[in-house]
Amino acid sequence: MKKIITCLTISASFLILFSCNDNNKLTEVVEVPLPTKEEKITIGSPDEVKAEPGSFGLLKLPFSYDALAPEIRSLTLETHYSKHYVSYTNNLNKEIVSTEFENMPIEDILKKLDLNNAKLRQNAGGYYNHTMYFNLLTPKEQTPQDTLAGSINKEFGSFNNLTNQFKGQATKQFGSGWVWLVVDKLGKLQVTTTENQDNPLMRNALVPGTPILGIDLWEHAYYLDYQNRKGSYIDAFYKHINWEKVNENYIEALKKVRKV
Ligand SMILES: [Fe+2]
Structure with missing residues (x-):
């Protein structure tokens, strides 16, 4: 041997x-x-990244590519933001040119699109999901405050219980997809999952609702840093959640429920 x-x-x-x-x-x-x-890899700046002209533009990344290191390193963040996110944005813009969706808010596109339209489904979901993902990351660790903190304690028993449920579902998610914290149609917080680039706003949602937080579980979000150690990436992501913005999303989502 x-x-x-x-x-x-x-x-x-x-x-x-x-x-x-x-x-x-x-x-x-x-x-x-x-x-x-x-061949040395050069990390650029998120400010240099632009989508092609179209209905939707990129969310401006509110920090530099190395701001989440060492948990999420600059090469991962740059590739994710400047390649994957840009691609979903450009492809969405191409798909909706001269259609009923061209001037529609992204939330309405997700609610109305035909699930058999694979390109629109994938790219509209990819655009919305990644816009939320990048908007809800932050360099410094936070915990929920204000209205959201009270509702988490009331509905989950504790923040720790929510964390276990969110991380548990993320760990169990098989293949590419997302885990969400949503406000459902009754105004309750729920943890749910979607496959590929689907979203809880779409007609096929297991738990229909307004997402207020989402974790990207596609390998492109973590493979360079963690390879097959998805659990380590989930822990890393959780350390960088901007709970202040999740709280803002929560308050807006509750307003929508009360209007219906
Ligand atoms: Fe992604």
Whole structure:
């Protein structure tokens, strides 16, 4: 049986891996080129990122790409914001040109769209979901305050209970999707999930309601930092929730319920 011993030697431009057998004789050599100077990764600024002209624009990221490190590192945040979010935004804008949706608020598009329209479903959901996601991150750890804190205690028993439920559902979510804290049609707080880029505002929602907080569970949100350790990413995200803004979302969502 081949003993797995790896000998490492670094030359000027190659990482050379030697696999050795039981007699310590070299059996194979694999050369892995190291990144050149030109290939060094450069992290830009969120202010430089622009969507193509269209009905919807990007949320301005309210902090720099390295503001959430070490929990969520700059490369993850830059890729997520400047590649994935931009792509959903541009594709949504293309899909709605010269349609009934062109001048409609995104919430109404999500409520009215035909679920068989896969491109609109994916990109309208992707746009709304990511806008909320980036808007609700913050560098400093917070806890719920004010109206929301009172309702969490009343409806979940404690903030700790809500945390366990939210993190539990996020951990159990299989494949790409989101876990949400929503205000349902009766004004109650509920934790729920959606698949892919679906959203609780859509007609197929398990728990229809207005989202006030959402965690992105697509691998692109965490793979560079955590690979398969999704639980570590969920903990990291939870440390960076802007509960002050979640409280604002909660108050707005309650107003809508009371108007109906
Ligand atoms: Fe994402």
